[in-house]
Amino acid sequence: MVKVGIVGGTGYTGVELLRILVNHPQAEVVAITSRAEEGVRVDSLYPNLRGHTDIAFSLPKVEVLAQCDVVFFATPHNVAMNMMPQLLDQGIRVVDLSADFRIRDAALWSQWYGEPHACPEILAQAVYGLPEVNREQIKTAQLVACPGCYPTSVQLGYLPLIENGLVDNSRLIANATSGVSGAGRQAKVDNLLSEVSDSYKAYGIPGHRHLPEIEQGLRDVSGAEVNLTFTPHLAPMVRGMHSTLYAELIDSNTSLESIQQLFEQRYANEPFVDVLPAGSHPQSRTVKGSNMCRIAVHRPQNRNTIVVLSVIDNLVKGASGQAVQNMNIMLGLEENAGLNIVALTP
Amino acid sequence: MVKVGIVGGTGYTGVELLRILVNHPQAEVVAITSRAEEGVRVDSLYPNLRGHTDIAFSLPKVEVLAQCDVVFFATPHNVAMNMMPQLLDQGIRVVDLSADFRIRDAALWSQWYGEPHACPEILAQAVYGLPEVNREQIKTAQLVACPGCYPTSVQLGYLPLIENGLVDNSRLIANATSGVSGAGRQAKVDNLLSEVSDSYKAYGIPGHRHLPEIEQGLRDVSGAEVNLTFTPHLAPMVRGMHSTLYAELIDSNTSLESIQQLFEQRYANEPFVDVLPAGSHPQSRTVKGSNMCRIAVHRPQNRNTIVVLSVIDNLVKGASGQAVQNMNIMLGLEENAGLNIVALTP
Amino acid sequence: MVKVGIVGGTGYTGVELLRILVNHPQAEVVAITSRAEEGVRVDSLYPNLRGHTDIAFSLPKVEVLAQCDVVFFATPHNVAMNMMPQLLDQGIRVVDLSADFRIRDAALWSQWYGEPHACPEILAQAVYGLPEVNREQIKTAQLVACPGCYPTSVQLGYLPLIENGLVDNSRLIANATSGVSGAGRQAKVDNLLSEVSDSYKAYGIPGHRHLPEIEQGLRDVSGAEVNLTFTPHLAPMVRGMHSTLYAELIDSNTSLESIQQLFEQRYANEPFVDVLPAGSHPQSRTVKGSNMCRIAVHRPQNRNTIVVLSVIDNLVKGASGQAVQNMNIMLGLEENAGLNIVALTP
Amino acid sequence: MVKVGIVGGTGYTGVELLRILVNHPQAEVVAITSRAEEGVRVDSLYPNLRGHTDIAFSLPKVEVLAQCDVVFFATPHNVAMNMMPQLLDQGIRVVDLSADFRIRDAALWSQWYGEPHACPEILAQAVYGLPEVNREQIKTAQLVACPGCYPTSVQLGYLPLIENGLVDNSRLIANATSGVSGAGRQAKVDNLLSEVSDSYKAYGIPGHRHLPEIEQGLRDVSGAEVNLTFTPHLAPMVRGMHSTLYAELIDSNTSLESIQQLFEQRYANEPFVDVLPAGSHPQSRTVKGSNMCRIAVHRPQNRNTIVVLSVIDNLVKGASGQAVQNMNIMLGLEENAGLNIVALTP
Missing domain, CATH: 3.30.360.10 (Dihydrodipicolinate Reductase; domain 2)
Structure with missing residues (x-):
């Protein structure tokens, strides 16, 4: 089983990652972090997960994340880029759902996000995670920047x-x-x-x-x-x-x-x-x-x-689903593993 | 009081005309027609009108409509144009909320509505009822074609x-x-x-x-x-x-x-x-x-x-409200009579 | 025209009071207060009011409120009761939409609202503003406690x-x-x-x-x-x-x-x-x-x-509409003045 | 793989059965019937199923249904009871989502549904499919009447x-x-x-x-x-x-x-x-x-x-999900096979 970590799991993309991953045949979420909700069970915040997982939020620690095969960032912008150099140094593979690595030009990023980019030197490594365009690069990427919705x-x-x-x-x-x-x-x-x-x-x-x-x-x-x-x-x-x-x-x-x-x-x-x-x-x-x-x-x-x-x-192809699709590609799994979900109608 | 008739009052533009007109200071609805609901009180179909009117649906009869100062058509297309020659002959002034007289070119009308126009000779008389463009012509029009939403x-x-x-x-x-x-x-x-x-x-x-x-x-x-x-x-x-x-x-x-x-x-x-x-x-x-x-x-x-x-x-500026605005202009009333409604928020 | 003041006008009951009162034939809102939005036009916060009023929020001052024939409190609980003794001393008539004076028993109030009542001596004066029960007392009341929804x-x-x-x-x-x-x-x-x-x-x-x-x-x-x-x-x-x-x-x-x-x-x-x-x-x-x-x-x-x-x-019979109904009764106006509104359907 | 038939598949409980069954690890839908939509692909009516099934609606024929391990009725009441004697004779096992066999007393059924019951002699065979009460009987039932929502x-x-x-x-x-x-x-x-x-x-x-x-x-x-x-x-x-x-x-x-x-x-x-x-x-x-x-x-x-x-x-525990749960019990499969679905939040 692939070990998965999620940084910043209290938002909608976090719970959506869990919805998908608890039924993923080859993945297991081993850590989900939140500073505000440390120690709280995820299913007490999101009762839809009752019966599907008993994981609780923990503090974001590099040594824990380092044991994961892949780490998702489901955080607002300006979080991932501050932890990224350290994580990459540890050899961790990351799928970042935030905006921190989507734009290659640090100056352009700054102009739109209103602050300097924390690690412009890493921008070139990030692969833009639109599989329909960049599937080959995603396979070997260490850092995938998941596109916006x-x-x-x-x-x-x-x-x-x-x-x-x-x-x-x-x-x-x-x-x-x-x-x-x-x-x-x-x-x-x-x-x-x-x-x-x-x-x-x-x-x-x-x-x-x-x-x-x-x-x-x-x-x-x-x-x-x-x-x-x-x-x-x-x-x-x-x-x-x-x-x-x-x-x-x-x-x-x-x-x-x-x-x-x-x-x-x-x-x-x-x-x-x-x-x-x-x-x-x-x-x-x-x-x-x-x-x-x-x-x-x-x-x-x-x-x-x-x-x-x-x-x-x-929240799916626009965020968490595409993130899992990227993970599948990165790890050589079936691309649709865990993602063969039928849309709810009506 | 201005006497108002409404032809085809069971739809949403019909009930919306009533919502506006029951509080209009100078207008009174004296007839509202429906073949299907003849004899049924309007407020039994639309309970929001309970306490505001006791009018019932009646059959559309020219002699009744002829007593009105203005008649609204709140019908699907292909109804007004079949009654129009007769009504205009009687000198009745009409505001048609349907599509029958909005397009001046009968051939173009036919192409889009899939049937011949019933009275192409009248099309030229119809004034397109967008007051912001045609206010002067509306004042004296006998037939106003109220614009679509x-x-x-x-x-x-x-x-x-x-x-x-x-x-x-x-x-x-x-x-x-x-x-x-x-x-x-x-x-x-x-x-x-x-x-x-x-x-x-x-x-x-x-x-x-x-x-x-x-x-x-x-x-x-x-x-x-x-x-x-x-x-x-x-x-x-x-x-x-x-x-x-x-x-x-x-x-x-x-x-x-x-x-x-x-x-x-x-x-x-x-x-x-x-x-x-x-x-x-x-x-x-x-x-x-x-x-x-x-x-x-x-x-x-x-x-x-x-x-x-x-x-x-x-349903208001896109239909029944604009129709009443046109009526006010045609009859020389204050243009915003009955229309000084504050939007519902939240 | 009756002069009306509104204390705490930024919430939904405040804007709803305005929606009703700008079309009330005998009332005029002369003051609407908000500490947070002082100086801001009401219609910039609530664009549905554009074209209906140009009033702006002001600070709540007793001397201004004292010039009103009636003052509404559209505040959370625990605001009205702190200003009430002073206002009543000035002879101001008040309709309080909050919970401060709805329960006659100060101990019971404290038990449910979690703090001591600020002016238990006034509770007995307050008339519970359900006109269908207390119409006669409302007519002469100085302080009406408007019921909850x-x-x-x-x-x-x-x-x-x-x-x-x-x-x-x-x-x-x-x-x-x-x-x-x-x-x-x-x-x-x-x-x-x-x-x-x-x-x-x-x-x-x-x-x-x-x-x-x-x-x-x-x-x-x-x-x-x-x-x-x-x-x-x-x-x-x-x-x-x-x-x-x-x-x-x-x-x-x-x-x-x-x-x-x-x-x-x-x-x-x-x-x-x-x-x-x-x-x-x-x-x-x-x-x-x-x-x-x-x-x-x-x-x-x-x-x-x-x-x-x-x-x-x-928000209407459950709050602002009933408040205006109480005002009408208190001031001897037609009870349905400003309230002859047809419900929006659909 | 268990062969499944669905009678009356155009409604919401029909498409919901498909949503669940296309991801059921041990079941395969081999027939779905509709007189009105015969020959039409299900995914043209319900595009959420595109990519998950290429089945088309067919006419309800006993000989086709007889090849199924289980047949679901996702029909209005008064359909299943007319086909049931013949189906049971063929040894077909049925989960009826309609109301035809929920009430054991034929007279009571008639009183509430306004017509005679078509096969009162079968009522006693039907097991009421609430697994939390009747799990044991469901295991061996030929006909399960799935409870209402x-x-x-x-x-x-x-x-x-x-x-x-x-x-x-x-x-x-x-x-x-x-x-x-x-x-x-x-x-x-x-x-x-x-x-x-x-x-x-x-x-x-x-x-x-x-x-x-x-x-x-x-x-x-x-x-x-x-x-x-x-x-x-x-x-x-x-x-x-x-x-x-x-x-x-x-x-x-x-x-x-x-x-x-x-x-x-x-x-x-x-x-x-x-x-x-x-x-x-x-x-x-x-x-x-x-x-x-x-x-x-x-x-x-x-x-x-x-x-x-x-x-x-x-539509799930109140209809199609419970129907699949009943099927799983009847056929000795894992009770939650195909049903380990996480609720959508938000």
Whole structure:
């Protein structure tokens, strides 16, 4: 059995890692840390885990984590990067679900996160953990930076178009909607049910931290500059992320059929990307609790704007599920081990 | 007191008309029709009206409607147009909330609604009831075609940009989200709570009937061709509509401040359009139950794409409230009579 | 115009008072206080009020409040009682929406609220503001203690049974469900949408502070001891309160018809209590945003247990609406002035 | 591998059976029937199953079902009983999720379901599939009648009290709340999101079909007459069932501690009943998607009324999960095979 440690396990990505890992056939969680909840059983905080684990939160100690085959960071940004040099020195393999190592350019990171990066010298080692792009590097990586939820959903939707140079990279528009669980478990007035239920809003339009991450990823596959207008929104639901992606065809003779084929071929061997039949409108609930990304392609009115719809569960393919997928790849396990979960419907 | 008739009062726009009109200081509903519910008290179908009205549904009869100062059609499309010639002959003034008279071109109407128009000769008489554009014509109109919910929200958001020729009309993108009440009160599996709650989806992307209506409206104010990509979505909420509108600046020197000013001036005297401070993200709930449209303008990253956010209550400014606003204008009443409703928060 | 002051206006009962009062024909809010938000416009915190008021929060000063005809306290408990002696000395009339003066017995109050009462000598002056019981005393009261939300819903449902001695007072059971807005606008993890959406739970069963208040009220009208099992629950909705009340008939010959009649007679002249036809199941949404209480009576299987259903909007008849109703009574205005609001449906 | 057939697979209990069975290590669904959807792939109706099964709906044919080790009926009542004699003759083992065989008394069944029972002679063979009561009989049963959702939740909550004769059986009160998925996937106005969202209501208080089923089950374990007041309610959520059960202690000296112990002992070896620590308030979401029933016991104010809280997922322990649990017992598999699912939180 693979020994797994989780640093920062009290948040939603932490409990979601546990939900997946307690049923993983080859993994065992041996440590889960929290300074605030030290000694508290995880299932007293998250009763859904009663009967599935009796582990308790412990203090984050390097010597304990050093005994793990892989350590997940399910912490806010600015935690992992402070422990990372020491952990890597110990030879520990890490999957970081936070934002600390997603952006390769330390200056750009600082600009968006408002403080200096604690270990810029390590940034180059980090492999960006989007398996559909970087599977080979992930296999041997010591440090995997797990993508953000929006970046996962948006990049998977754009990849076939951009890799093949079919659209104008200078005017991409990603209009995305998330469930409220993406905001985490912090006590904030803005995320009270009474504030967000039965309502819908945009947020962060002047600049969301996932913008530079997406642009970096798309630039990597395009080899050219990319300009994205990224507008996140909040819908009154717990889980789910829906991206509506717009791109202008360079050649108006490119048929929708050929684009559909391209998407199907691109993802034919991907266990967690599902290209729907042409004309589909995927509901976010079709992936609730599962690690799937479902994608549909449209060309409204046969005009030049391609519309791609891409849904994920922000806590699974957008966070903890993708993290386990990365772990599986790193350790040579079946890529879908523990992840063969059917979405909850209804 | 103004005498009001409502044809087709069992749906959500019908009950919403009543909610507004029972507290309207100068109007009285004297007839509300339904073939299926003839003789049934309205408040037995809609208990929220108990204590506010004792009216019952009656059969739609021209001689009864002829005694009204104004008649609302709160019917599906294809009903109003069959009664309209007769009603207009009787001199009745009509506000039609359905789609029958929104599109001036009968052939275009047929193409989108899948059947011939029943009275194309009347189309030219109908005034499109968006008061912010057509207030003067509404005053004297005999037949007002009340705009659809999406068209209201989208046009109000684009108007200042397009009237002033600031953006490229050939590549507009309107990404809009509606609450489920927009789908009406029909028994459809797709709108069950178990099907749409805690989920989010797009629909109608290949072609939604509000597309030609919006393009017609924007073309009217632009004087030139308009190309819109329109993608409606469904959020798990009852009421509320949120449009995220994208447009490319023609001149990148146009400042966000000047655009903000333009919006504020454009709507300075409009009782039901509220331009929020720069940088705002209006929640749809801030207009729940009210006739307001709230608008905010953004220019992300100071690039060339302008993003306008526009929220309405789809059943009020998107339907019944705007219908009463039109009635007030037609009859020379205070434009906000009966409509001074504060949105419900929380 | 009646001059109104509101102490503690940043919470949901504060904004709800404003929603009602800005459309009240005879009242004007001249002061609304908040230490934390001093100088901030109310409509910047609550954009639903944009266009309806330009008032800003000010510090709570006795000399300002002294110019008001009535002052509302929309504060947590333990605030009003510290200012009350001084305010009453100034002759100010007060409607307190908090719990400070609801329980006449200072020792009982201390036991449930965990601290000594600050002015036990004033308790006897306070009139319990349930108009359906105490209308006459409210007219001349200087201090009205507005009932809690659960106590309003539960007492109105039980009153006709208990006033007429029809049921066994020693074994009453009130099973009640509230929307989340009842928990206020505090930043608490427990009330995040992600914690309470798509779920249902009981809370406070060992002892909720509304229990002694309800028992006191029922004892008053019964003249005898009352034993209530009170179990509050939380449903995933913003507003709404639904009480399912159980009582054992003393005489099994009492017919459901006679009980129905009794309820109808008891509330025949009450503007805000609506007894539904026998066999009804009132939805909480039929009172959303309105000051109505709707009640239905059942006798399942014709056995001896009477079941009463009673719904209110916890923020209106359960708080701010009832407060305005009390104000109207105190000042000799029409009792329903400003309160003729139709519930929002759908 | 065990061969499984599902009759009537288009509803929510059908898709839920599939969700569970596609990951069951020893079972394989070889037939799923629907007259209306014959030939249609299941995953085109339920996209959450894409990638997990390629089965299509077929016509219900006895010869196909005869090849199955077990056949589930996920049909409305009045379907299974018409096919049952023939199926049993063929030696097929059946788990019926419908109501056809839950009530042993054919006359009582007719009274509540409004028509004669089609095969009263078979009723005696049917074993009521509540494993916590009838595990031994289930092992050898040919026909198992899977309990209703409310009956499962209510009986599991009452069992320890009634088996031990601690409470007055003549005055039990079960106040229960269900998510909307319990109403199934039929197109009904009453279950539209716009009708039930952000609202709460009781229904069926004059008489719900689960009442006689619960009374029969409690009578069986009590050996005496049982009188239950049963009031079902609908909360605005998809899944989840919460029962608040009231019972009067016969001996007021019975301590809460002793009752807590009794519950813990009663369910100590039950894989799917979890007794929470004293004073707990289980949220329905703690079992969402899982087969667990979580129970908490209270004695408010140390008075004589015991309050038991019992939560299940109405589609899992209340239907399809319990059906698979029954199958596992019938076929001698591990009782929790395929059912070791962690509830989705958040």
